[in-house]
Structure formats: C-alpha cells, structure tokens
Amino acid sequence: xxxxxxxxxxxFVFFLALFLLHRYGDFKKQHRLVIVxxxxxxYLCFLIVFILPLxxxxxxxxxxxxxxxxxxxxxxxxxxxxxxxxxxxxxFKPWSYIPDGIMPIFWRVVYWTSQxxxxxxxxxxxxxxxxxxxxxxLVLLLGYGLVEIPRSYWNGAKRGYxxxxxxxxxxxxxxxxxxAEENLEDVMEEVRKVNESIKYNHPLRKxxxxxxxxxxxxxxxxxGRNMDDYEDFDEKRNAYPSEKTLVKLHKQVIYSxxxxxxxxxxxxxxxxxxxxxxxxxxxxxxxxHQFVHTFQSPEPENRFIQYFYNPTVEWYWECLLRPWFYRxxxxxxxxxxxxxxxxxxxxxxxxxxLSLFAVFIQxxxxxxxxxxxxxxxxxxxxxxxxxxxxTVFRIRVFNYYYLASHHQTDAYSLLFSGMLxxxxxxxxxxxxxxxxxxxxxxxHKNTQPTAYTSIMGSMKVxxxxxxxxxxxxxxxxxxxxxxxYFSLGxxxxxxxxxxxxxxxxxxxxxxxxxxxxxxRREKRKRQRQEExxxxxREWKERYGHNREDSTRNRNVHPDPKExxxxxxNTNWSSKYTRANNKTERDRIELLQDAEPxxxxxxxxTDDPLESESGRYQPGGRxxxxxxxxxxxxx
Numbered sequence: 001x002x003x004x005x006x007x008x009x010x011x012f013v014f015f016l017a018l019f020l021l022h023r024y025g026d027f028k029k030q031h032r033l034v035i036v037x038x039x040x041x042x043y044l045c046f047l048i049v050f051i052l053p054l055x056x057x058x059x060x061x062x063x064x065x066x067x068x069x070x071x072x073x074x075x076x077x078x079x080x081x082x083x084x085x086x087x088x089x090x091x092f093k094p095w096s097y098i099p100d101g102i103m104p105i106f107w108r109v110v111y112w113t114s115q116x117x118x119x120x121x122x123x124x125x126x127x128x129x130x131x132x133x134x135x136x137x138l139v140l141l142l143g144y145g146l147v148e149i150p151r152s153y154w155n156g157a158k159r160g161y162x163x164x165x166x167x168x169x170x171x172x173x174x175x176x177x178x179x180a181e182e183n184l185e186d187v188m189e190e191v192r193k194v195n196e197s198i199k200y201n202h203p204l205r206k207x208x209x210x211x212x213x214x215x216x217x218x219x220x221x222x223x224g225r226n227m228d229d230y231e232d233f234d235e236k237r238n239a240y241p242s243e244k245t246l247v248k249l250h251k252q253v254i255y256s257x258x259x260x261x262x263x264x265x266x267x268x269x270x271x272x273x274x275x276x277x278x279x280x281x282x283x284x285x286x287x288x289h290q291f292v293h294t295f296q297s298p299e300p301e302n303r304f305i306q307y308f309y310n311p312t313v314e315w316y317w318e319c320l321l322r323p324w325f326y327r328x329x330x331x332x333x334x335x336x337x338x339x340x341x342x343x344x345x346x347x348x349x350x351x352x353x354l355s356l357f358a359v360f361i362q363x364x365x366x367x368x369x370x371x372x373x374x375x376x377x378x379x380x381x382x383x384x385x386x387x388x389x390x391t392v393f394r395i396r397v398f399n400y401y402y403l404a405s406h407h408q409t410d411a412y413s414l415l416f417s418g419m420l421x422x423x424x425x426x427x428x429x430x431x432x433x434x435x436x437x438x439x440x441x442x443x444h445k446n447t448q449p450t451a452y453t454s455i456m457g458s459m460k461v462x463x464x465x466x467x468x469x470x471x472x473x474x475x476x477x478x479x480x481x482x483x484x485y486f487s488l489g490x491x492x493x494x495x496x497x498x499x500x501x502x503x504x505x506x507x508x509x510x511x512x513x514x515x516x517x518x519x520r521r522e523k524r525k526r527q528r529q530e531e532x533x534x535x536x537r538e539w540k541e542r543y544g545h546n547r548e549d550s551t552r553n554r555n556v557h558p559d560p561k562e563x564x565x566x567x568x569n570t571n572w573s574s575k576y577t578r579a580n581n582k583t584e585r586d587r588i589e590l591l592q593d594a595e596p597x598x599x600x601x602x603x604x605t606d607d608p609l610e611s612e613s614g615r616y617q618p619g620g621r622x623x624x625x626x627x628x629x630x631x632x633x634x
Contacts (some may be wrong), residue, residue: 031411051106053374153329344431
C-alpha cells in the first residue's frame with residue numbers, strides 16, 4: 001500500500017475538480033486557457049485538502065520511529081524534548097504510509113504551482129504576505145459559513161420557507177431577466193448600425209463578422225437579410241467606427257449575450273423548483289400517501305431510479321423524512337461549528353490543551369490509530385473547506401463575479417474563483433495544523449514538522465505576524481458568527497437598496513407576493529400548453545388514421561366523372577347529414593375541413609394552373625371560391 005493511497009486520491013481529486021468545473025463552466029464555448037487555468041487552480045487546492053490527512057498520519061509515524069531510535073536521553077542536552085514511546089503500542093506503519101522524500105517534493109510542486117497562479121514575490125515575503133492575506137479572507141468567509149450552512153438546512157426543514165424564498169428569488173430574477181433582455185436589445189441595435197455602416201470590402205469587416213458570430217442566431221438572421229453586400233464604402237462620405245470601438249462593442253456583446261442566456265436558464269430552473277415545492281406543499285395533506293406532480297415528465301430519465309423512487313417513496317421522503325433529516329443534519333453541523341469556534345479561540349493554549357481538534361488528535365496519537373487520525377483530520381478539514389468554499393460559491397460582486405451552475409459561469413468568474421481558491425487553501429491548511437498543534441510554532445515542541453509545514457511555510461515566518469496576527473486574528477470569527485446569526489450583513493444590504501430575503505421585512509413580503517403571482521402566471525401558461533398538446537394528441541389518435549384513409553381513397557379514382565360525383569356526394573353528406581352529430585361538428589370547426597362547394601361550376605379540369613380563383617382538389621378538379629357563392633351556400 002506504499003504510495004497507493006496518494007495515487008488514488010490524486011486521481012479522485014482530479015475528476016472531482018473536473019466535475020465541478022463542468023457544472024459551472026462551459027467547455028464548448030469558453031477558451032481552453034480559461035478551462036485549463038481554472039481546472040489547475042481548483043485541482044491543486046482540492047488536492048491539498050485531501051492529501052493533508054495522509055501527511056499528518058505519516059508524520060506521527062515518523063515521530064514514533066524517531067523517538068524509538070532515540071529512546072535513551074542525551075548526555076549533554078538536558079533541554080531536548082523527546083516524545084516517549086508507549087511500550088504497549090509499538091510503532092507500525094499506517095496503511096497509507098508515504099515513503100520519505102515524496103511528500104516534500106509533492107508539496108513543493110503543489111504549493112509553488114498554485115502560488116504562481118496568484119502571487120509574484122520573493123520567497124519569504126511572498127509566503128508571509130500570501131498566508132496573511134489568505135488568513136484575512138479565510139476568517140471572513142469562515143465566520144459566514146459556520147453559521148449559514150447549519151441555518152440553511154434548519155430553515156430548509158420548515159414548511160413553506162423554501163417556497164417563500166423561491167417566490168422571492170423569482171421576483172428578483174424577473175427584474176434581472178427583463179434588464180438583461182433590454183440590455184441585449186440595445187447592444188444588438190448598436191451591432192445592427194455597425195453592420196450596416198461597414199460594408200463587405202471595408203478593412204474592418206472581419207472584425208464585424210467576428211462580432212456577429214457572438215450574437216444570437218435570430219439576430220444574425222435578421223441582420224443578414226438587411227445587409228447589402230454590393231454597396232461599396234466611402235470613407236469621405238461616412239464616418240466609420242474605429243477598431244477600438246469595435247473591441248468595446250465586442251466585449252459588450254459577449255457580456256450581454258452571456259447574461260441574457262444565464263437569466264433565461266436560471267428562470268427555467270427556478271420555475272421547476274417552484275412547481276415542485278408547490279407540489280410538495282399540496283401533497284403534505286394527501287391521504288393516499290402518493291406523490292402527485294402537476295406536470296408529468298414525458299419520459300423518465302432513469303427507469304431504474306424511477307422504479308425504486310416511486311410516488312409512495314417520494315411522498316414519504318419529501319413530506320415526512322426529509323424535514324427531520326435536515327433538522328438532524330443542521331444540529332450535527334452546528335456542533336461542528338461550535339467546535340471550530342472554540343478551537344479558533346483557544347488553539348494557542350498548549351498547557352492545558354484547550355483546542356478540541358488537538359485533543360482528538362493527541363488521544364489517537366497515543367495509540368497510533370492511523371485510520372482514526374486520517375478520518376478525523378479529513379472530516380475536520382473537509383468541514384472547514386466546505387464552510388469557506390461554499391461562501392466563495394455564494395459570493396456575488398454585482399454582475400462581475402458570479403458563479404452560476406448549469407454551465408452559466410463566465411470566464412472572468414472562473415478565473416477569479418481559481419485565484420481565490422489558491423489564496424485561501426494554504427492558510428486554511430496552516431490554520432488546521434495550528435488547531436491540531438501539528439505546527440511546532442504553536443505547540444512549542446522540538447518535534448518533526450509535517451512536510452506541508454516545512455515546504456509551504458510556517459506561522460513563524462515573521463515574528464510580529466506569528467506572535468500577534470496569527471494568534472489573535474482568528475478570534476474575530478466569534479464576532480463574524482454573531483453578526484451572521486443576526487443577519488447584520490443582510491440588513492445592511494437592505495438599507496443600501498439591495499433586496500435580500502428577510503421574513504420580517506415589508507419589502508420581502510411585497511417581493512414574495514410578486515414572485516408568487518409570476519409563478520402562478522407561468523403555471524397557467526404551461527397548463528394551457530399541455531392542454532393544447534393533449535387535445536392534438538387525442539385528435540391524432542382518434543381521427544388521424546381515418547383522415548389518412550379518406551385522403552388516400554380520394555386520390556385514386558379510375559373514372560374522373562365518377563370521382564367528381566363521389567366527392568360531391570361525400571361533401572354533401574358530410575355537410576348536411578353528419579353535421580348533426582356533435583362530435584363531427586366540433587371536428588369540422590377545429591380542422592376547417594368542410595368547405596362550401598360550387599355545384600354550378602361547369603369547368604372541371606385536370607390542370608390546377610388554368611384558374612387562379614380556385615383550390616386544387618385531390619381528384620383533379622378546380623372549384624370556384626368566390627364570396628358570393630359562399631354566402632349562397634350558407
């Protein structure tokens with residue numbers, strides 16, 4: 001197993017980063033350099049989180065081995081600190097042991113590659129600056145995530161909370177959607193003017209064609225119809241835009257099209273969520289315990305899952321089990337948050353050891369339970385990273401930085417998120433090692449450091465930072481957690497005019513009512529569409545074959561006279577005999593198949609081009625359709 005765990009996690013983390021990038025990015029439309037750079041940044045940051053527990057277990061084994069080799073106290077060095085080895089627990093290799101020399105090289109490659117994507121300073125100053133700035137952001141994001149993640153699951157268990165929040169999002173998204181459509185129309189108008197002014201033989205025509213390729217298809221077709229490629233340009237007569245203006249217009253087109261497409265996709269997704277939550281609210285009082293959907297999907301995506309996740313199972317999960325599951329999960333996450341906050345405020349205390357993370361790791365170190373050590377380290381750092389990274393995914397800086405799922409994130413946001421991850425992950429891991437007292441600058445012990453600390457920097461790079469900022473700044477997480485719990489940031493945004501979801505706010509109630517009406521309107525529209533499709537489907541099933549047979553029979557007549565009289569008799573009986581039947585009368589009105597005939601027509605010809613006032617019939621005859629004969633028939 002030597003090095004096997006390291007190789008497996010390297011492969012697993014790569015596919016995890018690739019999956020998340022595929023969810024938020026668009027491989028087909030975005031530049032390859034953007035995809036590769038973002039994938040590399042995410043991959044390296046996630047790799048640090050997953051590999052660090054292996055480094056901890058390997059370091060503990062190396063300490064044990066070193067202590068066993070130097071069990072006798074030194075003669076001339078009375079101040080050296082030696083870790084005693086319990087006789088009942090001899091040293092043995094962990095299942096995920098990594099040979100000596102691999103981890104330092106691995107961390108050196110990972111760290112400097114990730115830092116190359118964001119920083120360009122000298123080594124010592126760069127490490128101190130990067131870790132300090134990263135810790136500053138880390139505490140801000142961590143204080144928000146420690147409270148918001150458990151609270152989101154607790155609120156998700158409340159009946160009607162998610163539905164009200166969805167209505168609120170619908171009202172805000174509709175405003176953004178309308179603004180995006182208006183912005184797209186304005187930009188397309190500018191493109192149209194440029195397209196009409198710069199002709200086919202102008203030197204900048206290639207730039208205009210590049211801009212047109214970024215426009216939606218319907219606008220490209222509309223502009224192509226109005227383009228006269230045979231008109232030459234005249235520099236003296238017309239004032240043409242410069243290349244700098246076209247570059248600016250190109251950026252506006254990319255931004256407006258991306259924003260319009262994103263709002264359209266998000267609106268459809270939000271509609272599906274609202275419809276499903278409304279179905280959950282309706283099915284909660286169902287006596288049959290069968291989940292009934294308002295809109296049924298035509299074909300299930302996965303028949304295997306559909307077989308086990310039947311309406312009965314879906315009702316018990318959505319209406320009965322999921323609220324309790326969310327409550328239990330919220331309580332567990334709250335306990336983790338309390339442990340993190342307590343440890344952040346007490347990790348500098350070594351005698352006694354107050355950090356709960358350090359207590360758990362030291363208890364396992366005494367028995368050399370490497371599996372427990374790795375699991376405890378992984379769960380701890382995974383929870384910390386989830387609190388930090390989830391906040392990064394939720395941040396929205398106006399419309400410049402915005403991570404949107406379903407492949408709707410633009411290139412700038414992907415690259416910006418990669419830079420944030422590269423800046424946050426190293427100080428996150430250093431903070432975790434400080435919480436567990438695996439950093440010698442915190443534990444104040446002369447023990448072997450982890451390979452991560454030796455390569456990626458320690459908290460004792462600069463004394464005034466190590467003794468002050470690194471010790472006391474993480475305590476601010478308490479203040480940030482309190483501010484997040486009372487939603488101080490949300491209230492400030494509301495005062496500034498940025499509407500946020502708050503249950504005790506008049507503006508929130510107005511937006512909820514507005515969103516509810518929007519969802520109701522969309523539901524009525526979809527119901528009308530489904531009813532129309534059902535009526536067309538029923539008509540095809542009931543009358544489709546009969547109509548095809550009658551049309552095929554009318555097309556084949558050996559005798560033209562016989563054919564004419566047969567058609568006349570058929571139409572006569574259809575109009576005056578079968579029209580008494582209600583079903584047939586409805587069919588005739590729907591299809592407009594019964595047409596008045598001119599029985600006084602004297603000319604019957606096989607050539608449909610001889611007359612311009614008639615209608616071609618399958619039997620080859622031409623009938624007059626003048627308005628006077630129509631009124632006479634009536």
